[in-house]
Amino acid sequence: MWVLLRSGYPLRILLPLRGAWMGRRGLPRSFAPGPPRRRYRKEALPALEAPVLPVTTTEIRQYLRARGIPFQDGHSCLRAPSPFVGASKLKDQTGAATSFSLFIDKTTGRFLCMTTLAEGSWEDFQASVEGQGDGAREGVLLSEAPEAEDSEEVRRIWDRAIPLWELPEPEEAQLARMMFGLTKVTDDTLKRFSVRYLRPACRLVFPWFSPGGLGLRGLKLLGAETQGGGVQYVETTIPRPGAYHNLFGLPLISRRDVEVVLTSRELDSLALSQSTGLPTLALPRGTACLPPALLPYLEQFRRVVLWLGNDLRSWEAAKLFARKLNPKRCSLVRPGDQQPSPLEALNQGLNLSRILRTALPAWHKSIVSFRQLREEVLGELSNVEQAAGVRWSRFPDLNRLLKGHRKGELTVFTGPTGSGKTTFISEYALDLCTQGVNTLWGSFEISNVRLARVMLTQFAVGRLEEQLDKYDEWADRFEDLPLYFMTFHGQQSIRTVIDTMQHAVYVYDICHVVIDNLQFMMGHEQLSTDRIAAQDYIVGAFRKFATDSSCHVTLVIHPRKEDDDKELQTASIFGSAKASQEADNVLILQDRKLVTGPGKRYLQVSKNRFDGDVGVFPLEFNKSSLTFSIPPKSKARLKKIKDDNGLVAKKPSSGKKGAMPQISDTCSNQARNPNQPDFSKPSR
Numbered sequence: 001m002w003v004l005l006r007s008g009y010p011l012r013i014l015l016p017l018r019g020a021w022m023g024r025r026g027l028p029r030s031f032a033p034g035p036p037r038r039r040y041r042k043e044a045l046p047a048l049e050a051p052v053l054p055v056t057t058t059e060i061r062q063y064l065r066a067r068g069i070p071f072q073d074g075h076s077c078l079r080a081p082s083p084f085v086g087a088s089k090l091k092d093q094t095g096a097a098t099s100f101s102l103f104i105d106k107t108t109g110r111f112l113c114m115t116t117l118a119e120g121s122w123e124d125f126q127a128s129v130e131g132q133g134d135g136a137r138e139g140v141l142l143s144e145a146p147e148a149e150d151s152e153e154v155r156r157i158w159d160r161a162i163p164l165w166e167l168p169e170p171e172e173a174q175l176a177r178m179m180f181g182l183t184k185v186t187d188d189t190l191k192r193f194s195v196r197y198l199r200p201a202c203r204l205v206f207p208w209f210s211p212g213g214l215g216l217r218g219l220k221l222l223g224a225e226t227q228g229g230g231v232q233y234v235e236t237t238i239p240r241p242g243a244y245h246n247l248f249g250l251p252l253i254s255r256r257d258v259e260v261v262l263t264s265r266e267l268d269s270l271a272l273s274q275s276t277g278l279p280t281l282a283l284p285r286g287t288a289c290l291p292p293a294l295l296p297y298l299e300q301f302r303r304v305v306l307w308l309g310n311d312l313r314s315w316e317a318a319k320l321f322a323r324k325l326n327p328k329r330c331s332l333v334r335p336g337d338q339q340p341s342p343l344e345a346l347n348q349g350l351n352l353s354r355i356l357r358t359a360l361p362a363w364h365k366s367i368v369s370f371r372q373l374r375e376e377v378l379g380e381l382s383n384v385e386q387a388a389g390v391r392w393s394r395f396p397d398l399n400r401l402l403k404g405h406r407k408g409e410l411t412v413f414t415g416p417t418g419s420g421k422t423t424f425i426s427e428y429a430l431d432l433c434t435q436g437v438n439t440l441w442g443s444f445e446i447s448n449v450r451l452a453r454v455m456l457t458q459f460a461v462g463r464l465e466e467q468l469d470k471y472d473e474w475a476d477r478f479e480d481l482p483l484y485f486m487t488f489h490g491q492q493s494i495r496t497v498i499d500t501m502q503h504a505v506y507v508y509d510i511c512h513v514v515i516d517n518l519q520f521m522m523g524h525e526q527l528s529t530d531r532i533a534a535q536d537y538i539v540g541a542f543r544k545f546a547t548d549s550s551c552h553v554t555l556v557i558h559p560r561k562e563d564d565d566k567e568l569q570t571a572s573i574f575g576s577a578k579a580s581q582e583a584d585n586v587l588i589l590q591d592r593k594l595v596t597g598p599g600k601r602y603l604q605v606s607k608n609r610f611d612g613d614v615g616v617f618p619l620e621f622n623k624s625s626l627t628f629s630i631p632p633k634s635k636a637r638l639k640k641i642k643d644d645n646g647l648v649a650k651k652p653s654s655g656k657k658g659a660m661p662q663i664s665d666t667c668s669n670q671a672r673n674p675n676q677p678d679f680s681k682p683s684r
């Protein structure tokens with residue numbers, strides 16, 4: 001089930017498999033065409049012994065020049081003649097257009113030939129240029145052809161789906177339009193985008209055509225469910241989401257188009273195209289990611305406007321995607337009352353062209369004035385909940401203290417040896433991952449297999465050893481999580497680790513990296529002064545990465561050796577004060593003094609730069625599910641902390657309403673704590 005990427009980066013990815021317990025593609029069984037079958041994975045690609053160093057744009061250029069290969073500089077790719085196109089095909093009727101049909105990603109070196117759809121890594125490209133084709137010329141590297149089973153299913157669904165306006169009952173058509181908010185979208189628009197409706201499943205069907213409109217590569221099905229007064233959309237794709245690379249609307253783009261509006265939903269693209277007449281494309285997985293494989297298709301545009309949605313998450317995603325697309329050509333539509341999503345704007349009778357004109361340039365110089373920031377500050381103030389980040393679903397007390405998990409922050413986590421740090425951090429990260437936080441794990445101490453076993457047990461909240469018949473069911477669901485693992489084990493250089501993290505952010509839009517633990521990057525320094533200097537350097541590198549990549553880093557650091565019966569404090573983190581100074585959050589897993597029963601631990605938040613609230617709450621370890629999340633009936637709750645030297649509140653406050661410490665019940669971690677290192681102004 002594990003597939004090792006061929007990019008040369010030590011990452012393993014989990015590819016999703018469909019759940020066999022429900023109709024495939026998430027369709028109700030009765031509507032799922034054909035019996036549910038389990039798909040088997042192709043053999044995993046071989047692991048590379050030594051990770052290949054990442055390639056830089058300069059090296060790519062140098063290589064092309066040295067080989068006499070002409071190239072053009074693009075926004076995110078270099079364009080060159082494709083070695084995969086036969087000489088006879090190099091020129092089409094219009095001349096040079098196909099002669100530079102190879103797109104090489106400037107960041108990763110991956111290539112895509114637009115004519116033959118051959119694709120591969122930078123090493124594959126070099127091998128084919130140097131004549132050790134590895135099958136590239138023969139087409140082995142042709143982009144993954146749809147599995148026969150998929151194409152059959154795609155065809156079957158497509159053939160059964162009909163245009164909305166061909167529905168025999170006008171009431172049914174009206175209901176479907178209302179369900180999807182399409183009352184103002186015309187038949188003509190639906191026709192241009194080839195949208196159909198699958199009656200038995202009540203789903204809209206968006207097609208994915210091969211470039212050149214030659215065949216159907218896949219489909220997206222969209223269902224609408226009413227939930228608490230609002231409508232909840234459910235998406236299913238064929239093939240699975242990781243392989244669904246459809247830029248919906250691509251067949252309508254002309255080669256001469258130089259401007260495009262990117263949306264996060266097909267429905268938004270329909271609305272935009274209809275009311276502005278502009279070229280528009282919908283991203284295949286909304287705000288979750290922008291796979292680099294799509295970048296070549298966006299190279300032709302001199303201007304890209306991102307209008308992804310009406311919440312802060314869409315705004316964050318737009319900023320991240322603009323970095324990949326080259327911010328100099330990107331403009332972003334800011335979410336706001338008067339700037340909802342395009343479909344909503346159409347339904348509210350707003351002028352979409354006018355909204356597009358308000359798009360802000362994504363790129364600005366290193367120095368900005370408040371004028372440029374004021375809208376962003378307003379966005380944060382008017383969306384306080386969202387600005388606080390993603391909330392944990394299993395750790396409500398962590399939400400009360402930290403308010404949420406935010407991008408670009410550094411969390412340092414410590415606890416005594418063997419206290420359960422890995423086990424806790426695994427559940428803490430899993431919780432976020434199940435809510436769509438794209439996560440990368442660097443587990444240097446325990447193998448990925450062991451870690452995945454712990455996570456899967458926590459995911460299933462129970463021992464799977466005793467219910468192996470349920471294994472596939474849980475494993476299938478687990479595979480659908482946006483979860484990736486670095487394949488490092490044991491000592492590693494910080495450079496290689498950071499390079500891999502940067503690659504993962506670019507390729508998989510990773511928002512959270514967990515490093516367990518920092519000691520594995522410190523080399524074999526013997527002298528304690530060297531070790532402390534090495535740690536300071538590493539902490540600085542992670543801090544910079546978190547800020548620059550707008551990615552949260554959770555860093556596990558062992559405590560320094562102290563008396564066994566002493567509580568840990570912020571200052572107990574191994575090394576100098578640098579780690580706690582640079583960290584936005586410091587979490588300590590306490591297993592001393594307060595232990596009242598077997599397996600009992602406490603989690604202490606001893607630094608919180610977001611709003612200063614610190615405190616401690618109990619964790620109850622469940623040995624069979626390996627989880628720490630507090631059982632719902634637990635009475636022991638959040639406690640006050642007097643200072644960093646100890647926990648004052650021995651008596652748990654009652655779990656009754658109103659007894660929960662509010663912000664004033666917890667104390668700010670900074671000015672009030674003279675014993676703590678100075679947290680003021682780290683260099684960022």
Ligand SMILES: Nc1ncnc2c1ncn2[C@@H]1O[C@H](COP(=O)(O)OP(=O)(O)OP(=O)(O)O)[C@@H](O)[C@H]1O
Nearest residue numbers: 416417418419420421422423424598599600601621
């Ligand atoms: N609260 C707990 N009570 C009892 N056992 C626990 C508790 N938490 C974790 N364990 C178990 O203790 C073992 C060690 O846990 P874990 O590896 O998470 O600790 P750690 O703090 O990361 O260790 P290290 O210091 O070696 O990195 C695991 O088998 C885990 O299931």
